[in-house]
Amino acid sequence: MRAVRGPVPRSGDVVVLDVADLFAGRTEHDKTAYQGAGKASAGANGVATRDENEELTEALLSGWWTSATRIGTFEGHADRRRRPGPGSSHTSEAQNSSSSHNSASQNSVPSQNSVPPGETRPSGAVDPGAEATDGPDGPVRIAALSAALGASPYFRGSPDLAAAEARALSRYLTDLKLRHEVRDRTQAAILPDTKVVVGHGIGALIAYEALCALSDAVSVAFVSLGAAMCGPQQVFARLEPAPRNEQGHWPAAIRRWFNVVAHSDPTAMIAPQLTERFGPGIEDEVIEIKSSCGDLQPYLLDRATGRALATGLIG
Structure with a gap:
């Protein structure tokens, strides 16, 4: 290697x-x-505009946020065994929710009422939908989504890490030369x-x-x-x-x-x-x-x- x-x-x-x-x-x-x-x-002809990049960044963060609400607090379960595959009758609720999740729900920023029963938001997370109501939609929503995701251990408590990761992926997908x-x-x-x-x-x-x-x-x-x-x-x-x-x-x-x-x-x-x-x-x-x-x-x-x-x- x-x-x-x-x-x-x-x-x-x-x-x-x-x-x-x-x-x-x-x-x-x-x-x-x-x-x-x-x-x-x-x-290749140019690079996506700033607005296009910001729109894609927001869409990525929104999808990750929807996934985060289904995962819960990101803490490991007491049972450390592998989760069953898709053909098993015991496939976990989290997997079924993720697999059947359509693009429309991925693109929306969930409200407090949209969290599936029995599941919780990442500890300390705010409602990005509520945060996004004041000021310019794009930058505010990106900051709110990133801060909410940053409350989870996956993003190591950083309010900016999720946005940085989304912008890197957005850049790769839109900057054809790179x-x-x-x-x-x-x-x-x-x-x-x-x-x-x-x-x-x-x-x-x-x-x-x-x-x-x-x-x-x-x-x-x-x-x-x-x-x-x-x-x-x-x-x-x-x-x-x-x-x-x-x-x-x-x-x-x-x-x-x-x-x-x-x-x-x-x-x-x-x-x-x-x-x-x-x-x-x-x-x-x-x-x-x-x-x-x-x-x-x-x-x-x-x-x-x-x-x-x-x-x-x-x-």
Whole structure:
């Protein structure tokens, strides 16, 4: 396993990409090492306007907030066993609520009365709908949603972290030049002998789109952890390539796909079973861990991730 910062490795069974580094500005060294970076964006026309970015940021936060009200206080349950899959009659209420959640409800900011019976808001959360009634709608609603989400352990008590995460995802989805350069650079790190590609959060989305652009000359096991594709419908609808008939594209480069989602992650518990969006074949699993924004370690320490990595390396 190796992390990629700088030159593309010549070999390696597992490649881990530093997404923050991929978003960073190009250095002269990078321009030489990643000569193909940016080619896909040569014909791209501009970037979304500020209003469009703010609208998407608000929609993402609203979807996460709706997911958060279904998760509850984000505290782990006493029963640490894995939650049953979608075919089980014992599938948890939280999973059923997330799976059946439609895009209309994802886009709305819930009121106090919209919390499902028996569930609670994140501790200390405010009502973003009420907060948004004064002043310009967009900025106030974004700040209120971010502050409400920040009351949860997932966003580590920060009133600004959720908004920062939503804006980063919004930027990736709307800034075509950045998006295609990041994708090109990721593709360059996936070699013919790579066996496993691991992506976390936005990194899972970047890895997915990079794999879509590769042919079946590459054959990898893809391990998506808390993937952005499990989030609001606005993310799924903006995938490249775009879904057809509400069905996501299955990359030819993927031989097996393991999708692992933490039950405490509101950004991925909207559609934690990716089989619903990409069709049969994905091995979905919701796990009982206390995750937090940007923290990969809880996933890497869980048995589900270990099994996926081992299977990908052996298979």
